[in-house]
Amino acid sequence: MSRELVVVTSSRWLADDLASAGTVPVRHTLGLDIPDMGPGTALWCSGAWAGRLIASRFDHPFLAAGATWMTRVPEQFLRRRLVAGHLGDGQDVAGPVFAKLAEHKHSSIPAKVYPNFSDFEKLVIESFGKTASLGVNWVASEPVSFVREYRCFVADRAVTAASFYVASFYVDSRSAGSVTWDAYTSETSPNTGVASAFAQQVLDAMGDDQPPGFTLDVGQLADGSWAVVEANAAWSSNIYHGDPAGVIESILASQHHDADARWSWTPDETFQLKARPLERRQP
16 A cells, blocks of 8 residues: 655645655645545644544544553653543642643643642643543653653654754753754754664563554653653654654554554543534545
8 A cells, every 4th residue: 555644734844854755755734624635644743633633533543652651661761650640530649740731732731840730730620621621631750850852753663763852951050941953953963873772772671562653752861861751643743853754654653544443542532522623625
């Protein structure tokens, strides 16, 4: 089956970067309606747009690690205690705690360190309402400070592309700064060799317990050790300065109709209820 990639974004540069690989045909669309897609079509799109496609009753095989995958990563690779849950399930985490929505990004609910878990929970309820918030998955962990972070694209248990995306530093004892991936070109971006090697160790340790395609973010701590930051869907992750061919390989791997159903991406109910169906393109 021939493959192609449709890139749904207002950022044309992303589609152009991926097209430069020359491995599969790449089409760009703003996503105002459902694009023409055959059985071999893969998508790069936001989670919000993917939710709209699902709301349109369009069957597409979005795959992802899922809300609880990180809890199964061995602690030697996490370097911290990490838990995941469903809002309202009675779990609590002693603060201060780093907390985030597990499957979505929302501007009013930043992924950050909260004084305690109840502050995070309160913010979610204020944003969505108490009843609606019960459809939200979260991940929380002991806070750690990464000095450098890298994104690794994964296909079939192997790192296929990697990119630096942020470095943090202290300006003085009271303020901090950061340098992000766009301060570099693809030629001058920091080397990813050590990050990729560490990510591959994690993949080897997880064995069968990983989706066919996803992204694994890893980071270096101040003491020089490495830890897993988070896992995300390859089909919605910023590619930064990752090698386009390797990125595409991961995106294609993240969308197979015959994949194990346990890796099927399911948007949180809270978000899916608000997703507006897309219009179908007229012939």
